[in-house]
Amino acid sequence: MPDKIHPEYQYLNLLKDIMDNGSDKKLFFNEVVLDRYKKDGKEPPFIRSVFGRQIRFNLSEGFPLLTTKKTFWRGLVTELLWFLSGSSNIKPLLDQNNHIWDEWSWKHYSMWAKENDPEKDMSQEDFIKKMEELPAGDPFVQRWGDLITIYGRMWRRWPAKDGREIDQLGWVINGLKEKPYRKSYVVSAWNPDFIYAMASAGQKSHVPPFCHTMFQFQVADDKLNLGLYQRSADLFLGVPFNIASYALLLLMISGITGIEPGEFVHTFGDVHLYSNHFDQVKEQTGRKPFPFPTVKLNPEIKNIDDFKYEDIILENYQAHPALKAEIATIGGFDEKISSHCKAPNQ
Numbered sequence: 001m002p003d004k005i006h007p008e009y010q011y012l013n014l015l016k017d018i019m020d021n022g023s024d025k026k027l028f029f030n031e032v033v034l035d036r037y038k039k040d041g042k043e044p045p046f047i048r049s050v051f052g053r054q055i056r057f058n059l060s061e062g063f064p065l066l067t068t069k070k071t072f073w074r075g076l077v078t079e080l081l082w083f084l085s086g087s088s089n090i091k092p093l094l095d096q097n098n099h100i101w102d103e104w105s106w107k108h109y110s111m112w113a114k115e116n117d118p119e120k121d122m123s124q125e126d127f128i129k130k131m132e133e134l135p136a137g138d139p140f141v142q143r144w145g146d147l148i149t150i151y152g153r154m155w156r157r158w159p160a161k162d163g164r165e166i167d168q169l170g171w172v173i174n175g176l177k178e179k180p181y182r183k184s185y186v187v188s189a190w191n192p193d194f195i196y197a198m199a200s201a202g203q204k205s206h207v208p209p210f211c212h213t214m215f216q217f218q219v220a221d222d223k224l225n226l227g228l229y230q231r232s233a234d235l236f237l238g239v240p241f242n243i244a245s246y247a248l249l250l251l252m253i254s255g256i257t258g259i260e261p262g263e264f265v266h267t268f269g270d271v272h273l274y275s276n277h278f279d280q281v282k283e284q285t286g287r288k289p290f291p292f293p294t295v296k297l298n299p300e301i302k303n304i305d306d307f308k309y310e311d312i313i314l315e316n317y318q319a320h321p322a323l324k325a326e327i328a329t330i331g332g333f334d335e336k337i338s339s340h341c342k343a344p345n346q
Helices: 009-021 031-039 073-085 102-116 124-133 139-144 151-156 168-178 239-257 275-285
Strands: 023-025 047-058 186-188 212-220 223-234 260-274 294-297 312-315
Touching: 009 047, 009 239, 009 260, 009 275, 047 239, 073 151, 073 239, 102 124, 102 139, 124 139, 151 168, 151 186, 168 186, 168 212, 168 239, 212 239, 223 239, 239 260, 239 294, 260 275
Parallel strands: 223 260
Antiparallel strands: 023 047, 047 260, 186 212, 212 223, 294 312
């Protein structure tokens, strides 16, 4: 009887699918970003993409933290906990030395400064240093650290037209405890009131419009499944992070509802590779996966808001070395649109 195929090959085969069958598409850079590429003597990248793919991971077969390159575990855990807090300000991330979202906060400030008070403009490094040194309650931090539109805010504090803030995830958790077999346990991040030219005044942001559009919990055969629809997916840099983050979310919700974890199902719209990642992709697809690790949660935690980093333990993670690659920064909203879903360098 042949050995069972390692589930990570789903990801590796999707990398090959895009390389072999994808359509090459031009990226639309704003003038600021184009000038940066020219100054560095580089050609702007393009993307190669396919549309409509799906991979799935049974959590009984291990935790799907990819092993063909090392993935930034501490970063993804602290980011997920930040999302779950409902915060839209990067200050809590900075306090944990997590810099995943730095660029978007700085970009918002820098563009304001250039247009209104050029003498106050500063580099990203200086901006983040100032944010780190100031207390959370400082007006500068409260204004310029706020990304306005971010997953945690939509999950936990969706702004309703009557002034309420809707805790979508809280509603889902309560429902799973009381009526687990309902089909309506959906959390949506796609809110047109915060996206592109559709956004209301004061709600525009330079953060890319939500790539992880929605996710759904479903119970079957007394197991809890989680499905994510991702409209836009940077397969090399972002998706390994996304797989582990939502698999961890499934484990956490499983732990507090008492429903055994089943499958994480990841469905993609436009799934793509950046042209300046092709060499790294070729190296990664030649690597053989190691066995998946395991994740253990503190069994005493029964409330989603009580999880801390120390309550989440990764065990037996063996991985190939990291593969570094540049993030392609496109721009912001409206005429400065960004299509990249932020993830840390791998």
